[in-house]
Amino acid sequence: MKTNIKLAAIITYASVFLGVIISLGSTPFIVSTLGKSEYGLFSLVNSIIAYIVLLDLGFGSAVIRFNAKYISENNSTGQRNINGMFLLLFSAIGLVSLIASVILVFNFSSIFSSLSESELSILKTIFIIAAINVAVSFPLNIFSSIITAYERFVYLKVINLIRVVLSPAMMVLVLLFDFRSTGMVTVALVLNLTIGVINVVFCRTKLNLTVRFTGFDTKLFKEIFSYSSYILLSSIAFQIYTNADPLIIGMFLGATPIAIFAIAAQLNTYILNFSNVLASFYLPKLTKMIVKGADQAALMLELVKIGRIQALIVGYIVSGFVLFGQSFILIWLGPDYKYAYTVALIIIIPQITSIVQSLFATMLEAMNMHRVKAFIYFSVAILKVGLTFWFIRFWGITGCAIATAIGMIINVCLNNVYYKYKLKFDILHFWLQIIRVFIPVVLLAGLSGFLLSFVSITSYVYLGMYVIVYSLLYVLTMWLFGMNAGEKKMIEGPVRKIALRSQA
Template identity: 80%
Template structure:
């Protein structure tokens, strides 16, 4: 299983890397083809759709957890029953999502009064296509969750890798054909259907999975709903953080400022995707550990190990963005997007602590102890919305970013109090281990930042050379001052295996 996770992690990092490179290459073409206004509308639709997705009521994580539980207990009948129940639930939710979307479309004129008639027409068209995509996704997503519960990560990550490559290529193609944003959302719909069908056939014919439609188990449903309700609350809070700002900007400032803010949040998404790869694999593993009686000391070993690795990764990415982010944006999109760097920094830097502790959230789901965290997150999200509505009137899109950052800081503080005093985890030990990673990062970043003030970078080639130089310095610094023996073994172990194979 370790090999499975390692290979899946490698494929995931490759997918994220290719996704970033392809996105960086295609975004200027997409922005220039659509224009700031239509690109802002496309971003707005994605933000609205993210709220429609919340209708899954948190059952997506429940599919993984309860399948993992039944697998661990060798309860085949229970697994068949619960998957039948989930399929019925998700099909009903899909229909509800489509109905809610249609109702919403009829109210766009009053909601987005700052948009003109042409912009509203485009918004309605691409939103309806995106809504159909979401409605179909609900019943289809159950199969990817089941595959995750079986820890078939390699297959899932290969499928995602194909999506990463095919999706932007097809989007650029439809733009070239003149189909604009309508073509882009249509591509997403087509790919989603194809992947959903592939997952179904893998579950049905490769894994021999049978879904049983028996009498509705009310007791089991109550247990599932109790677990899922707080996943839902966390999901709502997450969407308020990541997708409320474009809606508020659209209501108060119009379509064009959304485009600048969208670039900042896009850069933040790149960093999140790179940094949270490992934690995405651990819900099945942690669930099985807890079912088998793992204590807090054993869980803390996993939390610290993954937290330090994530710190090494996010330290490199964020410090690199601080050093080279502004010049990259200027070369990439031009002077008109210069301010996206400042907005991105305000959002990204406070998020480092949450990224490092992301496995804590996964652990709480596995323990079915995620209620308090969900309540904290939701309360802070409401506070963030209030601050955004106040700050946007004074500082514009900068106020949105400041409100987001403030909420993140308060959220991390409250969560760590909960981990320390309620769950009795040794949080001081955790952060002591993390700080050992970050001290050399800060010192190296400070020295390199000072030296870069004497340098002028004006092309991708120059930027690439300096990034490579910084990468070498970062790797050498982390190896010498931050990484422990186990972390070095992760790097050298595969190299030694390759060397031994080449000698035989």
Template identity: 40%
Template sequence: MKINQLKAGAALSYISMALGYIISIIYTPIMLRLLGQSEYGLYNLVVSVVSYLGLLNFGFGSAYIRYYSRYKVRNERENIAKINGMFLIIFSILGFIAVLAGMALVFNTNLVFGSQLTTQELSVAKILMTIMVINIGFSFPNVVFNSYITANEQFVFQKLLQMIKVIANPFLVLPVLLLGYGSIGMVVITTVLNISIEIANAIFCFRKLNMEFSFRQFDFSLMKEMTIFSSFVFMNMIIDQINWNVDKFILGRFHGTVFVALYGLAAQLNTYYISLSTAISSLFIPRVNKIVASFDDNHELTLLFTRVGRVQFIVLSVIWTGLIFFGQPFINMWAGPNYSESYLITLFLILPVTIPLIQNIGIEIQRAKNTHQFRSWVYFFIAIANVIITIPLSKKYAGIGAAMGTALSLIIGNIFIMNWYYHKKVGLDMIYFWKQIISFVPSLILPILVGVLVHIYIDLYNIKLFLLYGFVYVLIFSVSMWFLGMNQYEKDLIRRPIIKLIKKLKIGEYKM
């Protein structure tokens, strides 16, 4: 029986994330205590610097699916083999350049991290950076294989690998931490695991998908076209790096590793939050490109944009509302009282990003239509403003100030300007979209009222009461959303798999 890759991929994404969150709830506090606040901050600081090397792929990964879809629609196998060969050459060269750039950073750690780090911290940072540079160097050629798997909508394999990684990583890292190898041991294990996943991707492409490469007749005209297209994707990558990593770097320069640790924990929670949304939208990248390549129907794209956005809103709204009422005691009990300040930082990061997250499939629509240039320029200037605002705010208010600067940039760029652009230039009916999102408001009134009462009258620092009222809140939210918010399509997403499962169980009982 043929597997529905889209539905199975979505299911596996959420199973993987659920497992990841459960494991993280158990593993993270142990890891924080074994590393200590200072070393955890140092690890986050090094990650924030090395991640900039990822910019050296110049956004070519996003271009791959666009051009693959174009040739796939025309059934041009030879051209697909050519772009496979072209991209492998490009990413191998870029990976080598990234390693060289990374080693230059390794030999200049004093200049990179400033005077707030101790001699011991600088020594550890140098080792961490070296290992991470090797990791990122291997990751570049893998972009070709991973993109090919995505373009062929082989989501089950992708998500199974992701699930294996999520489960294996803490179980491999924890013994290393217990043996006293600290952040260095943690990074070594992560690197080995990443390289193993990348090798598995390549094997799957060759053996299962019969991926072909042609290294003859390097198409320079196509390369020029892809470079122009990717240049704006590259700009978006720069912006994302500024918005999500520059804060930790600034905090490290002005306040040291402890404040980076506070921000790093909030950033980790924000990453989990973002992953809930992107797990849905990433599955629709090939479909968006097919619609645009085949008939470019704005009405069809608007319906897809809205349908996905509503599902994302349902998933995210239970998180952000729950975080407001239960977040502070959760962080204190989970990470420890030393991380109490991370609560406000988390709110400043998560609340403003919610609206762009329910619209993130619009980014893929822009790329497929080749109308992403405006977004890139808008975000670029706002990201620069973010840095200018963040420096004085972080000097005065540390992590909270840095998060405030990021929040302001997200509100101006991602919410106001981009909604206008989606409606006026991209061709999406944003009035229809927002009417559909606003229709959720009645379903949020009861859970928010319950959350306020619980926050005022219940001692949520008592773990038994926290778990009890957390469950009550989720239950009330779910019931209210089912009866007052969700439409038939959204209810069927839950109801149909349950009905199928019940039928299968009944058939199994009958056969027995």
């Protein structure tokens, strides 16, 4: 399984990197083709759809956990029965989501009173197509969750790599034919349907998966719902953090400021995608460890190991953005979007602590002990919304970012109190290990920032040169001062194999 995870992680990083490069290349074309207003509407639809997706009620993670549990117990009958129930549930949820979307469309005029009639017309059209996409995705997504439970990560990541390449290419193509935002959401619908069908075929032919409709097991459903309800609460909180701001901006400031905030959010998403790759693989593994009776020491070893690796990754990405982000945005999109750098910084920097501890959330789900964390996250998210409504009146989109940052800081502090005093994890040891990574990062970034203050970066060529130099300095600094013996061994092994193959 280690080989599977390593190969899948490599493919995932390749997908994320390729996705970022393609997105960075296509975004200026998309923004200029649609214009600020329609690009803002497209971003607004994505924010609204993110809330419709919450109708899965947290059952997506439950599909992974309960399938992984039955696989570990070699209980094929239970697996067939539970997947039959999941398929019925998600089909019903898909229908409910479509009905809710139609009702919502009829109320857009009163909700988004700052939009013009033409903007409302575009918003309604692209939202309906996106809503259909979500409705059909609910039952189809079960099969990707089942594949995850089987830890067939390589297949999933190859499919995702194909999606990463095809999606922006098809969107640019429809824009060239002047289908605008309507064509873009239609592309997403067609692509999701195609990949969903491929996953169904894979489950049937490669995993020999069969689904049995034997009736509705009320007792089992209560157990699933008890597990899923707190994941749902966390998902709601997450959507509030990531998608409430565009909605509030649309209510108070109009479509154009949404576009600027959307660029900052997009940059934040890039960083999250790079930083959280490893944690995404660990729910099946941790579930199986816990089912087999792993003790707290074994779990803590995994948490520290992955936390340090994530710290090495996020340290490079965030420090690089701090140093080069503003120059990049000016070259990429021009001075109209310059302020997106400030907004992105306010959001990104407090999020570092959550990223390095992301495996804690996965572990709690595996232990079925995520209730308190969900309540903390949801409570802080509600506070964040209140602060956003207050701050936006004084500081505009900056106020939205500040409210988000305050919420993140409070959330991390409360969670660490819970980990230490309730779950009895050695949080001090964890953070001492993380700080050992970040001290050389901060010193290197500070020195680099001082030296860069004497130069002007005005083209991709100069930007690329400075990024390469900083990257080499980062690798050298981490090797000498940031990495421990185990982390160096992880790198030395593959490098030695490549060297021996090249000599042969």
